[in-house]
Amino acid sequence: MGMIKSYSTAASGTFDNTTVAGVLEYNTINATSYVANWTNKLRSLGNSQFPVNVPQTVENNYFFTVGLGSxxxxxxxxxxxxxxxxxxxxxxxxxxxxxxxxxxQARYFGNSKGIFSTNFPSFPLNKFNYNGTPPNNTMVSHGTKVVVLPYNTTVELVMQGTSILGAENHPLHLHGFNFYVVGQGTGNFNSSTDPAKYNLVDPVERNTFGVPSGGRVAVRFRADNPGVWFMHCHIEIHLSWGLRLAWAVMDGKLPNQKLPPPPSDLPKC
Known part of the structure; x- marks a missing residue:
């Protein structure tokens, strides 16, 4: 990237270019269709420096609803x-x-009992019209539950927004991995027709994606980074309310595919 320079028609050295200020003014804050159309145009570069390695086959499928509750x-x-x-x-x-x-630490030493459980549901336990009339009971459950992934397996994750207590965009960030956004749209995910529309050629590669307001997004990645990785909403109040989870990626067989031990000087929490 080249150096960004100030633009001025005045002679060089005759103006103060040490401080630049700007005002960004939004005409609207809810241009959902515009945002969807713009993000759907994003593509990976697809060159030798940034190759496209989107998984063509999937070993682990997950469907997660994301939204508010009480x-x-x-x-x-x-x-x-x-x-x-x-x-x-x-x-x-x-x-x-x-x-x-x-x-x-619990993952490395194998003493997860009483710290976390591995029974995070792969699909919603209670199905409903996710963008229709919300269920009468909006109470959430609580727990420290993680999703376990064998090393180097491929993952497809569909994140479905809900209308419970209001539909809105949820920016979800995944630690430890980049992923490919292979599909997105409004309404409820259709497992019969939506996968046929996936872009598996040059999808954009990211580590944060927006679950569209009143819609869904599908991503794919390869679980080749051992550890426990946090995924959470980047709206801070939603994060504090519990819109987060963790992926426990297990070790591979080779030494460089295993989680290293904690350093001897690791500070205590």
Whole structure:
């Protein structure tokens, strides 16, 4: 990238170019269709420096609903959720509870009992019209549950937005991996027709993707980085409400495919 220079018709050295200020003004904040049309045009470069390695076959399929929900209001508190409840957020109705012991440490030493469980649901346990009338019960469940992935296996993840307590875009960030955005759209995901429309040739490669408001997005990646990797919404209040989860990628057979031990000077939490 070349150096960015100031533009001026004045003679060089006759103006102060040490400070530049600008004003960015938005005409609208909800141009959902415009955003969708623009992001659908993004493509990978597809050259020798940035090859496209989108998985053509999938070994692990996941369908996650993402959105808001509610919790009972704690005693002696005033909550701003519907009907006096407390706002919450979840993935597949699991609101992630942060552990008191590091997940990576528990994963390495194999002592996950009482720290995290590996029964995160691959699909919603209770199906409904995700962008239609929300269910009467909007309460979420809680737990420190992770998704386990064998080393070097391929993953397809469909993230489906819901209309529970309002539909909105959720920017989801995955640590430890880049992935390819192979499809996205409005409404509910159709497992019969939507995969046929996937871009498996030159999809954009990212580490953060927006689950469209009232829609869904499909990504693919290869689980070739051992460890425990956080995935979370980048809207901070949603993150604090539990819109997060973790992927536990297991070791491969070769030495360079295994999670290294913690350093001797690792600070205690």
């Amino acid at each position: 919790d009972p209001c704690p005693k002696n508190q005033t909550c701003q959720g519907p009907n006096g409840t407390k706002f919450a957020a979840s993935v597949n109705n699991v609101s992630f509870t942060l552990p008191t012991t590091a997940l990576l």
